[in-house]
Every structure is written in structure tokens, then in C-alpha cells.
Amino acid sequence: MPVPWPVFEETKVIELLVKVFREQAPGAKWKQQLYEYATCHDEPQLAEWLACETRFEPAKYFSQQRATFGRKTYIPYFAHHFKDILRQCEQYGIDHRLPMNQAPLMAAAVTGNVPLVEALLERGANREAVDHYGYNALHWALREAFRDARFAGGPLAALYELLAPASIDVNTGDRLVRIDRHLSEYFIFQTLWVLFKSRFTHWQRRANGAFDTQAILGAWQHLPANIVRPERNKRQHLSGVLARNEIHRDYAYNRALFMRVAQGWYQFNP
């Protein structure tokens, strides 16, 4: 049974962007919806355009409102009593979509609600389900942990055990590479996947969407040892892993995951 609310998946968001920026539709309704979307998906650049180009005043307070306003569509997921959520899952399907195109498992993960994540997994929720950015539940949790030390030091450890798959398969052009969870490359790849969108929605030192070790270390600074071992949470180690997995590198176990765009700056292997 389809959900009775509108879901802001890719086509719906494009429609909204056209209405607000190209057609400049009158009234605040569309701008308000787009602003809610920007706060939920952490898109400060979009909020800035709303504030500057459409004179939508509330968007000026993006940084203060992101953490509160952005959670509006999944507030019930913070609660310890979640019978209503499970009932909704029975009604619309375990992987139905919330208004911002999150599956219930993603919302449970980003709110750090470990018992709810367990309950959803028990009922068959799909850990691999992704939103229109390619984020699954683990990615939603990681994004929260990268900016919130309390989340990283709190529920993330348990969420990681529940949500991180044993391996990930990456198509590197000419071959399919499997990266097991115990490898450094596994978590670096997951991290860069989460940070990738921010290369385009946040202001960056480099315009080509590339990453340096500082971006990774910054994201990892509060992570517990069960996720990133302390000996791996070092600049030297990261540099080595990135360099050895660079496309043209002559290294026996090179997985060709990254492409070097400048010294110390890497992008995914396209």
C-alpha cells in the first residue's frame, strides 16, 4: 500500500527546484518545502540560494535550524516507544518511504535508536536500501557521527555492528572488487561515500570534489576503536592506503579504488 504523504525523491525534488528557481512560483509554500528538504539532507548551499536568490528569509538561519528543523519528518523515531512506527511498517511495508525519502531503518539509524533498528531488522528491513543519494542506513548514521561527537561516542558503535555489511562490492571498471569489513579500505570507502555529497553541497577548498586525508581524519576524530582502530586513524596510514589504491599504482594488492587529482587529493575511480 502506497504511503499517503508526498515523498521527495529525485523527480519530485527536481520539480520543486524548477518551480522555485526557474518558474519563481509565488508564495512561500514551495520554498518552505525545499528548505525542509535542504535541512534534512544537509545542503547549506541550497539554503543559501534560497536565501539569496528567492529572498526566503528563514533560510538565513540554516546552521541553527538544520539540527532541529531537519529532523521534523522523523521526530517519532527518537522515541523509546515505537509501536506506532512498527504499525506503520505493517501497513505500508517495512521499507516504505518517509516524506524525505528515508526508509524507516535510515530514520532509526540517524536518530541513534538502537532498539528500533533491531526491531526493524528482525522484521526484515533491508540494510542495503538506499535513498536517491545512494545512502543506506549505515551512511545516514555515519553522516550524523561525523558531525556529532556524542552520537559517534554513543549509539554508533552498536549501530555499526548491526548495519555494516560483511563486505562491499565495488565495480572498478574492468573488474568487481570485494572489500571485506576488516580492511582499512572498507571504512575509508564508506567514509568517502558519505562525504562525497558534501563535496558539492558545502563550500570546499578544491572545486573538483576531491578528498584529502584531513577530511577523513576530521570525520573520524570522535569514532570509537571498534569502528576505526587507533593505528589506522592516522595521517600516515591513510596516505599510504589512498596512494596504494590509486588507479595507476604498481602495487600487488591495489584495488584501484581511487584516482589522484593532485598530490594528496583523491577522487573515486570513475
Next chain:
DNA sequence: TACGACTCCATCAAAGGTTC
């Protein structure tokens, strides 16, 4: 079971590059 060959990975150290 003991042993050696082999795979895979982390780490070290030195050379080279970048930035201020």
C-alpha cells in the same frame, strides 16, 4: 602435527613535493 611456502596487510623510513 610440524613445517615451509605463500598471501595479505601494516608499518617504517627515506625521498620527494607542497606550502607558507
Next chain:
DNA sequence: GAACCTTTGATGGAGTCGTA
């Protein structure tokens, strides 16, 4: 030019597998 960082070759160790 110094400090800092990245790159890269070498090395050692853990784990696995086959064989006597």
C-alpha cells in the same frame, strides 16, 4: 628554506594452505 605532508620501496608478522 624550513616544516609539514605524501609517496613509495622494503620489511616483518599474522594467517592460511598444502604436504610429509
